[in-house]
Amino acid sequence: MGERDVEFAFIKFIEKSINYEAVKAIKKYNDIKKKELLTLDLAEHNGNIENDEKIIGSTVYDNVLIEDEIIYRLMIAKCKQLLDVEEFNVVMLNIIQDIPQKEVAKMLNKSQSSISKIKKKALKKIKKFMEDS
Amino acid sequence: MCKDKSLFEIILKAKEGDKDAMQEIILRFQPLIKKNMRNIDMDIKDDISQDIVEVIIKAIKKFDIK
Numbered sequence: 086m087g088e089r090d091v092e093f094a095f096i097k098f099i100e101k102s103i104n105y106e107a108v109k110a111i112k113k114y115n116d117i118k119k120k121e122l123l124t125l126d127l128a129e130h131n132g133n134i135e136n137d138e139k140i141i142g143s144t145v146y147d148n149v150l151i152e153d154e155i156i157y158r159l160m161i162a163k164c165k166q167l168l169d170v171e172e173f174n175v176v177m178l179n180i181i182q183d184i185p186q187k188e189v190a191k192m193l194n195k196s197q198s199s200i201s202k203i204k205k206k207a208l209k210k211i212k213k214f215m216e217d218s
Numbered sequence: 219m220c221k222d223k224s225l226f227e228i229i230l231k232a233k234e235g236d237k238d239a240m241q242e243i244i245l246r247f248q249p250l251i252k253k254n255m256r257n258i259d260m261d262i263k264d265d266i267s268q269d270i271v272e273v274i275i276k277a278i279k280k281f282d283i284k
Contacts, residue, residue, distance in 0.1 A: 089227040095229055098281050099247055099274060106273040107254040110266040118262070136273050185260055 167214055175200055181216035232278050243278060244271055 161181075171193075178189045179200065185205055186204075190197045221242070229241035251270050255263050 091229070092225045095225065095281055099243075099277055100250060102248070102273050102277040103250055103254060103270055106270050107266065110269045114262040114266060169280060173221070183261060 089106055163214075164211065167210055168207050172203050172210070175203045176207050176211075229278070229283070230283070232284070233281075240275060240278065244274055247274060 149204075163186075164176060168176065174193060175189060178184045178192065179186055186197050186200050190200045193200070225243075225246070228239045233277050250262055251267050254270070255267055258266060
């Protein structure tokens with residue numbers, strides 16, 4: 086086999102593996118997502134995450150330093166104090182848990198643009214607080 | 219380092235276990251990975267592309283040059 090044949094065969098081979106793996110991975114992650122959605126539907130959370138301490142408390146932090154954990158909790162407590170309930174929910178879901186705005190909008194029964202507005206307002210408040218202190 | 223070499227040379231090097239060559243192959247296949255990631259949600263995109271990079275590395279080892 087010449088060099089070009091080998092290159093061609095290699096590209097085909099990699100392409101096939103990538104396509105196969107992509108399909109497999111998408112299926113796998115979609116399955117995981119479905120499972121997570123079911124847990125979100127628990128009566129305990131009900132779409133709003135006021136009881137975030139519970140969520141944080143149930144997470145196991147093996148390799149996170151205790152200092153980080155304390156800073157994280159202080160930060161959330163400060164946010165809660167600073168923001169309205171609505172703004173706090175959006176910040177928690179969209180920024181800290183990194184859920185896309187569309188999904189957050191669905192969860193809170195609002196349009197995406199209003200989520201964007203609320204987020205902007207909340208970030209402004211936090212920025213102002215940080216500049217003052 | 220491996221930038222201007224042909225794919226064939228890079229494959230040979232990568233099969234010997236050269237890390238730079240391996241990286242170069244992954245870089246060259248990046249557009250294909252992106253193409254496969256087109257319709258996927260943002261939050262799992264990184265995870266899946268990571269899995270795919272792993273598969274490429276395994277595939278390089280498995281591929282035999284006759």
